[in-house]
Amino acid sequence: xxxxxxxxxxxxxxxxxxxxGVKLAVERGVVDQRRVLLTGPQQVLAPELAALGLSGCEIIxxxxxxxxxxxxxxxxxxxxxxxxxxxxxxVAERRAAGFIxxxxxxxxxxxxxxxxxxxxxxxxxxxAVAITGEGGxxxxxxxxxxxxxxxxVDLLQYAIMGSAYYRGTLGNDRPRVGLLNIGTExxxxxxxxxxxxxxxxxxxxxxxxNVEGVDVFAGRCDVVVCDGFTGNVLLKVSEGCAEYLxxxxxxxxxxxxxxxxxxxxxxxxxxxxxxxxxxxxLGVDGGVTICHGRSGPEAICNAIRxxxxxxxxxxxxxxxxxxxxxxxx
Amino acid sequence: xxxxxxxxxxxxxxxxxxxxGVKLAVERGVVDQRRVLLTGPQQVLAPELAALGLSGCEIIxxxxxxxxxxxxxxxxxxxxxxxxxxxxxxVAERRAAGFIxxxxxxxxxxxxxxxxxxxxxxxxxxxAVAITGEGGxxxxxxxxxxxxxxxxVDLLQYAIMGSAYYRGTLGNDRPRVGLLNIGTExxxxxxxxxxxxxxxxxxxxxxxxNVEGVDVFAGRCDVVVCDGFTGNVLLKVSEGCAEYLxxxxxxxxxxxxxxxxxxxxxxxxxxxxxxxxxxxxLGVDGGVTICHGRSGPEAICNAIRxxxxxxxxxxxxxxxxxxxxxxxx
Numbered sequence: 001x002x003x004x005x006x007x008x009x010x011x012x013x014x015x016x017x018x019x020x021g022v023k024l025a026v027e028r029g030v031v032d033q034r035r036v037l038l039t040g041p042q043q044v045l046a047p048e049l050a051a052l053g054l055s056g057c058e059i060i061x062x063x064x065x066x067x068x069x070x071x072x073x074x075x076x077x078x079x080x081x082x083x084x085x086x087x088x089x090x091v092a093e094r095r096a097a098g099f100i101x102x103x104x105x106x107x108x109x110x111x112x113x114x115x116x117x118x119x120x121x122x123x124x125x126x127x128a129v130a131i132t133g134e135g136g137x138x139x140x141x142x143x144x145x146x147x148x149x150x151x152x153v154d155l156l157q158y159a160i161m162g163s164a165y166y167r168g169t170l171g172n173d174r175p176r177v178g179l180l181n182i183g184t185e186x187x188x189x190x191x192x193x194x195x196x197x198x199x200x201x202x203x204x205x206x207x208x209x210n211v212e213g214v215d216v217f218a219g220r221c222d223v224v225v226c227d228g229f230t231g232n233v234l235l236k237v238s239e240g241c242a243e244y245l246x247x248x249x250x251x252x253x254x255x256x257x258x259x260x261x262x263x264x265x266x267x268x269x270x271x272x273x274x275x276x277x278x279x280x281x282l283g284v285d286g287g288v289t290i291c292h293g294r295s296g297p298e299a300i301c302n303a304i305r306x307x308x309x310x311x312x313x314x315x316x317x318x319x320x321x322x323x324x325x326x327x328x329x
Numbered sequence: 330x331x332x333x334x335x336x337x338x339x340x341x342x343x344x345x346x347x348x349x350g351v352k353l354a355v356e357r358g359v360v361d362q363r364r365v366l367l368t369g370p371q372q373v374l375a376p377e378l379a380a381l382g383l384s385g386c387e388i389i390x391x392x393x394x395x396x397x398x399x400x401x402x403x404x405x406x407x408x409x410x411x412x413x414x415x416x417x418x419x420v421a422e423r424r425a426a427g428f429i430x431x432x433x434x435x436x437x438x439x440x441x442x443x444x445x446x447x448x449x450x451x452x453x454x455x456x457a458v459a460i461t462g463e464g465g466x467x468x469x470x471x472x473x474x475x476x477x478x479x480x481x482v483d484l485l486q487y488a489i490m491g492s493a494y495y496r497g498t499l500g501n502d503r504p505r506v507g508l509l510n511i512g513t514e515x516x517x518x519x520x521x522x523x524x525x526x527x528x529x530x531x532x533x534x535x536x537x538x539n540v541e542g543v544d545v546f547a548g549r550c551d552v553v554v555c556d557g558f559t560g561n562v563l564l565k566v567s568e569g570c571a572e573y574l575x576x577x578x579x580x581x582x583x584x585x586x587x588x589x590x591x592x593x594x595x596x597x598x599x600x601x602x603x604x605x606x607x608x609x610x611l612g613v614d615g616g617v618t619i620c621h622g623r624s625g626p627e628a629i630c631n632a633i634r635x636x637x638x639x640x641x642x643x644x645x646x647x648x649x650x651x652x653x654x655x656x657x658x
Contacts (some may be wrong), residue, residue, distance in 0.1 A: 134573060145511055148519045182474055182561040190477045190558055213565025217573035226562075229519055234512040234557050234566050241570045244463060244546035248599060249578055252592045260592075263581045314373060328410025 001035060004287075004307045006044040006094040006300070009065060010103025012293050015040060015048060018102065021300020023052050030305045033057050037096050038155040039083035041065065066103065072110035084108055084123040088115040092288035097311035098287025100278070100303045102295040108288065109146055109281060118282040118318055121323035124150060125283030126158045126291065127226070128165055128236055130276035134219035140166050140175075140274055141224045141231050142214075146281065152195035155179070155225050156203055160322045161282040162223035163205050166312030169306055170222075170276070178211030178221030182231060185210070192227060200225070204325045242271040247250035274299030277306025280317065287311055330364060331434045333616075333636045335629070337369035338412040339396060339432025341622050344369055344377060347431065351628020352381050353396030359634045360385050366425050368412035370394065391415040395432065401439035417444040420615035426640035429580025429607070429632045431599055431624040437617065438475055438610060445613040450652035453479060454612030455487045455557070456566055456619065457494055457559055461607035463548035467605055468501040468506075469495050470545075470553045474561040475610065481524035484508070485532055486556050489651045491552035491613040492534050497642030499551075499605070499633055509559060510593030514539070521556060529554070532651065571600040603628030605637025616640055 004016070006022065008015045025031045033056035034259055036206055038045055042061040049055055087099040088111045101108050102219035105127075112216055113125065126143035133139050142158040142165075143150065150158075159177045166175040181189045186212065187196060200207045211220050213234070226234065253260035268277070276297070278291035287310050289303050335351065337344045352368070354360045367374055371390040378384055393408035395565065412440055416428040428658055430437050434456075442454065455472035462468050471487040471494075472479065473638045479487075488506045495504040508517045508526055515526060517539065529536045540549050542563070555563065581590035581606035598604070607620035616639050617630050 082341040086490035093403050109556070134576075141430075148511060180562060181479060182558055182565075196341075198360065213567075213571075216566060217569040229511055230559055230562050233509060233542045234562055236511075237545060237563050237566050238542075238570050240543035240546040241567050242574060243543075245571060245574050245596070245600075247463075249596060252595050256591050258587055258589065258592065260582075260587065263578065267578060267582050269572075314653065 002311045003035045003096040004031070004098045004100060004304055005037040005039060005090045007083045007087050007101035007103055008038040008045055009062070009289065010101040011295050013296060014102065015045065017296050019048055019054065019125065019298035019301050021304070022054055022057065022318050023156070024297050024301040025056065025304045028301065030183060030301060031308060036304070037090055038092070039051070039087040051098070058088060060086050065145065066107065067271045069105070070107070072106045072196055073193060075107045076114065085111050085115065088112050088184035088274065091288070092116055097328040098289060098307035100291065100300070100307055102290040102291035102293055102300070105290050107288060108204060110142055112281055112284050116286045118285055118321055119323070120320050121285040121287055121327055122157055122319070124154050125281050126154070126161060127279050128162055128282050129279045130240060130271060131273055132275065132324040133217045134271050136270065138170055139222050139224060140170070141226065141234060142282065143226065143228040143231050144235045145228045150227050152192060152199055155192070155196035156326065157229070157283065157323065159200055159203060159205050159207070159223065159225045159320050160326060162225065164315050164318040164322060165282055165310065166222055168315040168318065169309050172222055172234040174206045176208045177187070177205050177223040178215070180216070180224050180226035180234070181212065183210065184212060195238070197223070198298065202329060204230060204322055204329065211308040214223050246271065273303055285316065313324045331540065331637055332364045332366060332425040333360070333427045333429060333633055334366040334368060334369050334389070334416045334419045334634070336412045336416050336428070336430035336432055337367040337599055338391070339430040340620065340624050342625060343431065344374060346379055346382065346625050347629050348381055349626035350633070351383055351386065353626045354633045355383065359630060360637060365633070368416040368419070368420055389415050389419060389541070395436065397433070399436070400506040400537065401435045404436045405440060405443065405497065411605050413442065413574065414440050417441050421445050427618060429618040429620065429623055429629070429634035429636055431571065431620035431629070434474065434619050437619050440618045441610055445615050448612055448614050448652070450656055451486055451490070451612040451648070453483050455483070455490060455607050455611050457491055457611050458602060458608045459499065460567060460602055461599050461604065462546045465599065466548060467499055468545060468551050469638055470560050470563060471611065472555065472557040472560050473564045473608060474557045477556065477558040480555050481528055482522060482557070484521070484525035485528040485655065486652065488529055488532060488534050488536070488552065488554045489655060490648050491554065493612055493644050493647040493651060494639065495551055496611060497644040498638045501551055503535045503630045504551035505537045506552040506554060507537050507544070509553050509555035509563070510539040510541065512539065513541060525554070532548050532658060533651055575600065603631055606632045609639065614645065
């Protein structure tokens with residue numbers, strides 16, 4: 001029975017939104033409550049779970065509560081029994097296949113890097129995010145911030161991991177991989193992209209060459225590979241640009257006397273990255289999902305669905321197989 | 330009398346759109362036709378100009394026509410009398426204050442780097458682009474692709490040049506400068522951003538610290554400083570994201586039976602970067618404006634307006650003064 005462990009205390013609206021997310025997932029048949037473990041202070045969570053009719057969820061008591069002022073190092077040294085570290089430990093001990101948190105990305109990445117072994121053959125983990133593009137089809141960007149200064153071999157591994165993740169959770173047998181660059185010609189870019197292009201061409205993936213920023217929303221590829229600095233900028237610029245345009249569209253429609261609520265609602269859904277269950281830390285032995293700090297019940301429910309899907313599809317097994325093939329070639 | 334020189338042959342719709350752009354600028358009183366020089370084959374341009382009533386424009390005969398297959402090196406070695414090289418030469422010889430082209434960015438940057446001296450104290454040129462953000466207020470991004478691997482001192486100089494450009498053309502005496510990063514804390518980023526932050530803090534500019542991708546459209550700063558790789562991705566992701574959302578908005582409005590033409594028209598204007606006259610190559614002794622290849626008459630007319638404004642405001646003089654102050658501090 002595949003289980004997931006949820007950080008009940010991470011995020012702006014924790015623990016309420018997180019527990020309501022579990023309730024939603026149970027009500028919708030996404031998961032049986034006995035398959036959900038929760039980390040957080042037992043005395044806080046037990047009555048809340050009882051009130052929500054979720055007493056079948058197991059609580060892993062994590063009395064140390066993190067604040068936004070805790071650095072990753074603080075979190076692990078001074079508050080070892082925090083809800084993130086104990087959630088990662090549950091995955092390390094195979095009590096759950098995946099861990100989900102809407103807490104600090106820095107703490108989750110640090111705890112996972114320390115607490116979970118790397119997947120065989122993988123040098124550095126990368127964070128993958130699925131974003132909706134042209135025609136409502138998602139594309140996945142790896143890395144969006146785990147490693148701001150990767151080597152070319154890391155980009156190769158992001159391509160392999162991103163392909164396996166796409167295949168396992170978003171349903172495309174041969175996802176097209178693009179290397180994010182500042183021109184489509186081979187001569188464009190920096191030393192990192194030039195070296196990575198050579199490796200990607202030889203890898204057991206469906207590499208379609210360089211893609212530019214303007215291509216990613218146009219559906220030119222399914223997996224966008226880049227360093228964590230650029231990927232983070234890509235992700236956050238998209239988010240900021242979309243929010244700005246939605247605000248502007250709403251204001252222009254109001255001025256024109258148009259009732260655009262339905263259109264805006266659909267647009268909001270389009271730019272809501274939580275639809276795909278949050279960011280995935282790929283490359284560690286176990287599933288790790290990082291949700292937006294603003295996550296509400298719907299986002300948490302989606303994260304549970306995708307964490308189970310990734311575990312069921314054995315994404316990590318496929319990553320290891322592909323990494324072996326790449327190393328042998 | 331400040332003059333500008335326009336590459337009549339650069340761009341997807343050259344020479345027609347370019348010459349119609351001049352006509353628009355003349356009709357709107359942006360410029361007197363005797364202040365516009367044009368580069369391109371005399372035999373092509375002379376009859377076109379006569380037909381448009383623009384015989385007052387001076388033609389600099391540039392018989393070598395570039396194609397999209399000409400690399401920058403090809404352009405300069407094998408076709409020395411092309412419309413870009415001769416336009417840059419006109420600026421170098423002080424026959425015009427600024428050069429405008431909708432041709433290949435690579436060729437324009439190469440020709441300007443070879444043909445124009447660096448401004449005193451400036452190590453490497455950078456390309457600046459103004460984008461409309463929150464409330465319709467523009468922000469300027471430097472560099473969007475001249476140098477994919479700058480040093481920290483280059484980012485400092487981009488900040489100085491971007492500030493002078495913003496002040497001179499967009500009217501804000503103390504533009505706020507932000508350093509594009511993947512977190513607002515000082516500890517975030519890569520070695521380049523960490524070193525640049527120290528330099529920016531000491532510089533004679535209005536530095537407001539790190540900004541993230543999500544902040545740039547929210548109006549958190551007026552000048553966004555970054556390396557040319559990241560800046561190019563920022564620019565093109567914004568472009569792609571905006572185009573995708575406009576298409577999606579149009580389709581959702583159609584489905585909802587809403588006549589949204591007026592709203593879409595206004596949105597299109599908001600995301601049209603040519604409103605600010607195209608990208609500026611900052612750091613060379615003379616004005617250089619690079620327009621989008623797709624530029625139509627309106628974009629060319631705006632480019633002429635901004636090139637004249639930058640020259641009139643003595644942007645380059647202010648850059649040199651500020652660079653001296655920064656070097657002395």
